[in-house]
Amino acid sequence: MSGNQSYADWIAVDWGTTHLRAWAMVGAEAKAEVSSADGMGKLPRDGFEPALLRLVEPWLGAGRMRVVACGMVGARQGWVEAPYVAVPARPTDLSPIVAPSADPRLHVSVVPGLSQAKPADVMRGEETQIAGFLAQNPKFDGVLVLPGTHSKWVRISAEEVVSFQTAMTGELFQLLAEESVLRHSVSASGQNDDAFVQAVSDTISQPEKVSQWLFGLRAQNVLDGQDGTTARAKLSGYLIGSELAAARPYWLGQAVAIAGTPTLTRLYADALKTQGVTPDVHDAAPLTRAGLARVYATLTENA
Incomplete structure (x- = not known):
């Protein structure tokens, strides 16, 4: 792979409390998968971007890579808070929140969770x-x-x-x-x-x-x-x-x-x-x- 060419079209990320998983994606197909124990629960706010880069930097080229992430990465204690969307809602139509990143090769979007007022409930x-x-x-x-x-x-x-x-x-x-x-x-x-x-x-x-x-x-x-x-x-x-x-x-x-x-x-x-x-x-x-x-x-x- 040359320094100007990325390994993937985009990167999918599932970021939970205890684990981080990422896939190098070409369209809807996963080309490679990596994971680490860098879950939300052990990272400070400024620790998310370095944790992601430790995993996916080999997949990046010189251009900007779109990353789509879900899970606790969007919690109040996560990389960026992606506010809950109240039900009824279509999970296929949720609008992600863009996370701040210092590395110009990253464009990270975080999917919001869902909430319910009565009885009170949430999912992320x-x-x-x-x-x-x-x-x-x-x-x-x-x-x-x-x-x-x-x-x-x-x-x-x-x-x-x-x-x-x-x-x-x-x-x-x-x-x-x-x-x-x-x-x-x-x-x-x-x-x-x-x-x-x-x-x-x-x-x-x-x-x-x-x-x-x-x-x-x-x-x-x-x-x-x-x-x-x-x-x-x-x-x-x-x-x-x-x-x-x-x-x-x-x-x-x-x-x-x-x-x-x-x-x-x-x-x-x-x-x-x-x-x-x-x-x-x-x-x-x-x-x-x-x-x-x-x-x-x-x-x-x-x-």
Whole structure:
């Protein structure tokens, strides 16, 4: 590559709290991918541009490179604050905010997140996943579930996010499994499908008993020798069951799609099937990149 020629047409960036990922893009196709642990949570305001350059400088030429970024890079503590856009909103039509950069080779645009007034809720980063999902499924009308640390249930109609709700299921699971008294009884891996499904069904029937059942995982281990894999499956089932109970208005009578990692989509699909719902399952890995490509296409069309 000569010093005047860039490696890519543009660069896509997913910048979370703990990690930074970037793709060298040619049109909508990724030519290369790099990542680092330079998440928003460890960077000062003036640390974002150097962190990005450490990753992508080999892709730059002498000209100005357009970078389209999403995630916590647009938070109040990020590179530049990209204010939330209130729903209802079309995630494919969000207008990015330009981040200040000292390097003349960079032109960085940051995608804003979405907000909801009542009940109060916010998302940042997931809106780009939704844009990617809609780019591939433009006729979808129903509910998209994005399981993760903070799971999102998103009602979509006419390519518009109508409403959404968030559950801290993934974070609660990690805290309980690794930091609470249950850490002595829950294994670090493994799955018992029957125990998981039963825990989901029990919780949806009697969600008020979840706190009691959670401590029961410790007691069953101490008194009955319940194995850690079964305890892990039950813990997951209790928490996802609670999430489904709270999200009943979202999945009841609706077309449902799930986009996430294969492990999580399988759990959520199995949980929904206990309630007679058979969701469409999608791998979330390419969705953020597809959403950023949609934003890039809009920016270049309007340039």
